[in-house]
Amino acid sequence: xxxxxxxxxxxxxxxxxxxxxxxxxxxxxxxxxxxxxxxxxxxxxxxxxxxxxxxxxxxxxxxxxxxxxxxxxxxxxxxxxxxxxxxxxxxxxxxxxxxxxxxxxxxxxxxxxxxxxxxxxxxxxxxxxxxxxxxxxxxxxxxxxxxxxxxxxxxxxxxxxxxxxxxxxxxxxxxxxxxxxxxxxxxxxxxxxxxxxxxxxxxxxxxxxxxxxxxxxxxxxxxxxxxxxxxxxxxxxxxxxxxxxxxxxxxxxxxxxxxxxxxxxxxxxxxxxxxxxxxxxxxxxxxxxxxxxxxxxxxxxxxxxxxxxxxxxxxxxxxxxxxxxxxxxxxxxxxxxxxxxxxxxxxxxxxxxxxxxxxxxxxxxxxxxxxxxxxxxxxxxxxxxxxxxxxxxxxxxxxxxxxxxxxxxxxxxxxxxxxxxxxxxxxxxxxxxxxxxxxxxxxxxxxxxxxxxxxxxxx
Numbered sequence: 001x002x003x004x005x006x007x008x009x010x011x012x013x014x015x016x017x018x019x020x021x022x023x024x025x026x027x028x029x030x031x032x033x034x035x036x037x038x039x040x041x042x043x044x045x046x047x048x049x050x051x052x053x054x055x056x057x058x059x060x061x062x063x064x065x066x067x068x069x070x071x072x073x074x075x076x077x078x079x080x081x082x083x084x085x086x087x088x089x090x091x092x093x094x095x096x097x098x099x100x101x102x103x104x105x106x107x108x109x110x111x112x113x114x115x116x117x118x119x120x121x122x123x124x125x126x127x128x129x130x131x132x133x134x135x136x137x138x139x140x141x142x143x144x145x146x147x148x149x150x151x152x153x154x155x156x157x158x159x160x161x162x163x164x165x166x167x168x169x170x171x172x173x174x175x176x177x178x179x180x181x182x183x184x185x186x187x188x189x190x191x192x193x194x195x196x197x198x199x200x201x202x203x204x205x206x207x208x209x210x211x212x213x214x215x216x217x218x219x220x221x222x223x224x225x226x227x228x229x230x231x232x233x234x235x236x237x238x239x240x241x242x243x244x245x246x247x248x249x250x251x252x253x254x255x256x257x258x259x260x261x262x263x264x265x266x267x268x269x270x271x272x273x274x275x276x277x278x279x280x281x282x283x284x285x286x287x288x289x290x291x292x293x294x295x296x297x298x299x300x301x302x303x304x305x306x307x308x309x310x311x312x313x314x315x316x317x318x319x320x321x322x323x324x325x326x327x328x329x330x331x332x333x334x335x336x337x338x339x340x341x342x343x344x345x346x347x348x349x350x351x352x353x354x355x356x357x358x359x360x361x362x363x364x365x366x367x368x369x370x371x372x373x374x375x376x377x378x379x380x381x382x383x384x385x386x387x388x389x390x391x392x393x394x395x396x397x398x399x400x401x402x403x404x405x406x407x408x409x410x411x412x413x414x415x416x417x418x419x420x421x422x423x424x425x426x427x428x429x430x431x432x433x434x435x436x437x438x439x440x441x442x443x444x445x446x447x448x449x450x451x452x453x454x455x456x457x458x459x
Contacts, residue, residue, distance in 0.1 A: 007181065010181050013109045035073060036070060042154070052148075054117070054286065068121055068125065069120060072128045080132050086101045087102045100429075103427070104422070104425040106424065109135065111178060111183040112126050112138070114142060114190075115190045116145040117241060117246065119149065122189045123139055123141050133424035139156065139168065179202075182207070183207055190212075190213070191214065195411070209412075215361055215364050216250040218363060219367040220367065220379070221234075221369040222369065226371065226391070227258060230265075231266045233369075233391070233392050234342075237393025238340070242287060242317075244339065246364055249393055251343045251345065259344070263324065267307045278308070279310055279312055293318070296318060298331065299337060300321060300332070301331075306322045318341070320340045320342075322344065326345055354383050361410070362408035364406045385410070387404060397416070399417075400420075401417055404419075
């Protein structure tokens with residue numbers, strides 16, 4: 001899509017929004033209903049596309065993409081009328097007689113830029129929140145997941161006119177062109193490097209933005225943890241989607257006293273979940289493209305591989321891999337892995353652990369396996385991260401009842417459910433002052449009696 005077409009779409013969307021056509025709750029609910037029906041109608045196409053792009057099995061694709069997106073739509077359908085209401089707040093005595101309220105209103109024209117690792121979920125879920133808030137939207141899916149992008153485009157075009165929701169396909173040229181335009185809000189999910197560029201370009205127009213990034217999310221197992229449960233849940237969270245999950249455990253930090261037993265259990269669990277030959281498992285996915293396959297392969301040190309390490313270049317598959325005796329100087333610890341490689345480090349005290357974690361850039365997620373409530377409390381209070389789980393991995397993002405987002409290097413802002421509605425809404429603070437009474441104390445000429453009254457009201 002060229003610059004002229006993009007500018008035309010943006011102009012039409014701005015005019016459509018300014019007409020007030022997206023503002024009524026009925027219109028918003030109608031849009032969500034159309035989207036939901038279209039997703040159900042195209043379910044098999046979506047599952048096939050996710051299989052083509054990422055090798056996802058139908059079960060995984062539905063559980064992690066289609067199902068979660070439908071769940072977000074259902075949440076908004078149930079709660080939108082309440083979320084969209086203006087909320088009355090207490091009026092100070094100094095404003096007597098008035099009514100004060102907060103009114104959520106849409107920003108206007110929103111740009112949503114999504115990544116390739118969960119191409120359906122991370123495109124449509126923010127769209128659901130943006131539509132619920134009353135915005136028009138331009139979607140820019142990743143060029144790395146072309147099959148899913150094409151189904152999303154067909155689905156959206158069935159539901160909406162371009163002046164309401166439009167899909168822009170293409171690569172870097174289209175991304176750059178979109179970021180040159182003046183949107184009312186930008187929502188970006190992707191890498192930290194691209195996120196910095198998005199924020200820089202947004203700043204040129206003073207456009208507010210949400211950045212959903214990533215980082216090296218730690219998974220900690222202390223000496224009190226249920227190791228069998230920990231192994232099972234860590235293997236699930238790490239190797240789901242071949243490790244190509246922004247909140248996957250990036251590395252394992254375990255107490256030195258439980259390391260050997262935990263690693264034995266993790267090796268057993270990898271075989272239990274993926275079989276003795278994971279690369280022959282039809283439900284095990286693949287790396288998105290050759291570029292990332294080569295990058296991840298370069299992070300694997302054969303001398304430190306405890307399990308896995310096998311690769312098939314022709315199918316872009318890397319077996320679930322476990323690496324031991326890893327240090328912070330190893331290449332695998334210098335960047336976010338975003339692949340099925342789990343490096344293992346050890347610690348001796350919780351204080352040492354928390355000091356080290358807080359010295360690193362704040363991750364999008366953190367996971368802590370323990371039975372000790374005091375240690376859990378210290379970890380959740382003292383370590384800075386976007387969100388996470390106690391005694392599990394990644395499931396904190398699979399709910400519309402909590403916001404999901406990063407902090408510091410892992411992003412800014414959050415979404416899902418009420419938080420998502422708020423993200424795409426500006427909250428106007430309004431005082432409705434009555435005219436039948438007008439207290440004279442605020443007007444000149446000022447008098448000492450007025451000063452005493454003002455102090456009384458404002459204390």
